[in-house]
Amino acid sequence: MGRRITLDEFIVENQTQQDQASGAFSGLLRHIGIAAKIVNRIVNKAGLMDILGVDGNVNSSGDTVQKLDIYANDLMIEYLQNSGLCAGVASEELDSFVSFTNKFNRNNKYIVVIDPLDGSSNIDVNISVGTIFGIYQRISPATDELQLTDFLQKGIHQVAAGYVLYGTSTMLVYTTGDGVNGFTYDRGIGEFCLSHPDMKIPQTGNNYSINQGYYKQFSEGIQQYLDECADKSMMQRYIGSMVADVHRTICLGGVFLYPRTINNPNGKLRMLYECSPLSFVIEQAGGLSINDQGMRIMDIEVSELHQRSSIIIGSSKNVEGILKYLE
Numbered sequence: 457m458g459r460r461i462t463l464d465e466f467i468v469e470n471q472t473q474q475d476q477a478s479g480a481f482s483g484l485l486r487h488i489g490i491a492a493k494i495v496n497r498i499v500n501k502a503g504l505m506d507i508l509g510v511d512g513n514v515n516s517s518g519d520t521v522q523k524l525d526i527y528a529n530d531l532m533i534e535y536l537q538n539s540g541l542c543a544g545v546a547s548e549e550l551d552s553f554v555s556f557t558n559k560f561n562r563n564n565k566y567i568v569v570i571d572p573l574d575g576s577s578n579i580d581v582n583i584s585v586g587t588i589f590g591i592y593q594r595i596s597p598a599t600d601e602l603q604l605t606d607f608l609q610k611g612i613h614q615v616a617a618g619y620v621l622y623g624t625s626t627m628l629v630y631t632t633g634d635g636v637n638g639f640t641y642d643r644g645i646g647e648f649c650l651s652h653p654d655m656k657i658p659q660t661g662n663n664y665s666i667n668q669g670y671y672k673q674f675s676e677g678i679q680q681y682l683d684e685c686a687d688k689s690m691m692q693r694y695i696g697s698m699v700a701d702v703h704r705t706i707c708l709g710g711v712f713l714y715p716r717t718i719n720n721p722n723g724k725l726r727m728l729y730e731c732s733p734l735s736f737v738i739e740q741a742g743g744l745s746i747n748d749q750g751m752r753i754m755d756i757e758v759s760e761l762h763q764r765s766s767i768i769i770g771s772s773k774n775v776e777g778i779l780k781y782l783e
């Protein structure tokens with residue numbers, strides 16, 4: 457078998473006609489790939505460096521910030537700014553968005569939303585963590601300052617989305633709206649190589665993924681669904697790292713749920729840089745993604761940068777089967 461093609465080669469080969477002119481979109485994707493390689497290197501040796509543990513701060517979502525969170529955030533922003541192809545970034549780790557005002561970036565038409573290191577509470581116990589990203593075209597004129605409204609866009613307006621899973625191997629999985637492709641990092645050549653072309657989620661699966669510890673906090677309908685899963689001896693799997701739980705769901709089929717709870721009455725996960733990007737990937741892989749009121753995640757209005765949402769995401773038959781339990 458010939459060598460696998462690299463992420464860069466794949467991006468260039470799949471450039472749209474429109475992008476071939478500027479190459480901006482492809483260049484931006486490639487820079488995200490570069491940043492992912494560097495985050496990967498640090499994640500893989502976090503235990504050997506003084507970047508484990510807690511930074512002591514709390515981010516805008518109220519989550520305790522891990523040192524590696526900050527490192528990954530700063531690095532992703534640096535690479536996106538240096539790409540010269542992005543007008544600005546919104547990150548889980550920052551209260552507000554960052555507008556790249558230098559002359560190379562100011563007039564760019566793309567903006568990026570990121571969760572630089574999702575599931576970071578797992579870092580100190582060596583469990584998989586991930587990076588999640590979404591790319592939009594800005595709404596405001598390129599000659600104007602970037603506005604908050606450029607970021608408050610529904611998931612259906614994403615032009616690309618994906619994730620990096622720092623697991624037993626490191627994978628980058630993304631979509632530009634024409635299917636989903638997965639790339640595995642080959643440290644021998646320092647490249648992400650196409651390993652999972654045209655990923656499709658099974659129409660149904662036997663796995664359900666939810667934090668059962670909140671059972672008493674879920675709605676009656678969700679409790680009934682969970683009772684039925686137990687009656688059918690379905691496989692309950694929960695890593696506590698959304699990227700890892702969603703990636704397993706794409707590979708094996710089934711469903712990941714994070715419904716509203718008493719502690720998180722609007723849901724815990726963030727719409728812009730967790731739910732929307734992963735929903736774009738799942739839908740492009742043939743699955744469904746809704747909130748616990750039955751609304752398609754990618755159709756929901758986004759009114760706050762750190763807006764939270766409930767989410768039920770996975771195989772179409774599994775998600776459809778949950779609708780009858782939702783208010």
Ligand code: P6P
Nearest residue numbers: 574575576577667696697698699
């Ligand atoms: P809980 C990680 O902190 C995260 O944002 C997601 O990656 C994960 O799915 C969820 O929170 C886990 O939350 O309440 O089960 O610990």
